[in-house]
Amino acid sequence: MNADNKTTARHGGRRRGAPPADRRLDRQAVVTAARDLIAQDGYARFSLRVLASTLDVRPAALYNHVRDRDDLLDAVAEWLVAGFELPEDEGDWLSWVRQVARRMRERLREHPHLADVVLSRSAAGPARPALVRGFIERLVRAGVDPAIAHAGWHAVLDIVVGAASQERARGNDQSEVFDSTLQLVAAGLQSAASRPPDGAFVTLLHAHPTVWDG
């Protein structure tokens, strides 16, 4: 009824220029909001436009903090894998490996919608190299050949991701299959580590002059 704020109150109380500094976004806020939105409503329902509306902002505003949709989703995916940490290294190295695998799987299962993001884009996030190094170092410290340890990392990663994909595609729980497959990989690791480098394993042992490059 009073007409003193007719320029500022148009369009739902939002002026045209930049808002006051305490109502501005930053990249962190955008990524966090995207993460929470996907975790709640699922990856399929996610779009930049609904994200913008939950942030009470026009879609174009997001581009001040994020290069594009892919950049944003990479950041969300990275959050999930970056939150994973290797367990303490107690006990024998082989059961430690099994523990790593189970924990990785657990992390994906705790956030199924965010796991969808990771699985659908299999992004090689910048957070992973430290994990690979930590994994290999633990095994090398226990006397395992670096090349075998490296292969072990990939095998573990593959069966964790594979089980998660299967669970996404079909509905049913894949825990038993996962346990069996993990058991198989563990047996391979033990066998390869305890066997002298004969025959079939020469290539494995010498194929990677530098194993620290991811």
Added chain:
Amino acid sequence: MNADNKTTARHGGRRRGAPPADRRLDRQAVVTAARDLIAQDGYARFSLRVLASTLDVRPAALYNHVRDRDDLLDAVAEWLVAGFELPEDEGDWLSWVRQVARRMRERLREHPHLADVVLSRSAAGPARPALVRGFIERLVRAGVDPAIAHAGWHAVLDIVVGAASQERARGNDQSEVFDSTLQLVAAGLQSAASRPPDGAFVTLLHAHPTVWDG
């Protein structure tokens, strides 16, 4: 200039009703065209609208032969995996397993854009159960326990898909890593198959009362 076909020649020579029987689509034609389009231009550029235009048809026409986009992409993905066949079973079972893994990987690498479809939706196509059965039967015939063979199938599948995903995400070739990981799985398979069922492997041996259900 002549006005005798003014009703049939509107809109680029296409009438409004159904076309003559020889110019109609069927599901096969739609799936094949989608497959070729993705194989050529890549999965990212694919849409129902450009598919329709290559078929010289309006987008809505596709819905006479395909339930929706997902249904179509499932069919495309299935084509790739259905085209894979197990090798002849000659030689020892372990090198046969390695051959299966290398062939699966080869098939994905032959059609990288179609592999994108498979990897992004990890569809459990109806063509796979026969493959699983064939794989397990071959190993059982060689004296391998069915549960171990089952785990072996999953491990092989996982490392093939895992290597393909890695190659999609990062640019570089993952052949050496794949070979190492395959070597590891093969070692696990050999170890598990030749070892009496003691300790850690009891659960593996008895966890699957029916192993033929996929």
Added chain:
DNA sequence: ACCTGAACACCGTTCAAGT
């Protein structure tokens, strides 16, 4: 049965204008 026309309800992204 099968295609068109036309619409509906969305997308991601760009960019000048405004603060």
Added chain:
DNA sequence: ACCTGAACACCGTTCAAGT
């Protein structure tokens, strides 16, 4: 520096009207 308004060039899907 950072947001809005407005547009551009797309999407997948539905459905009556037409043959």
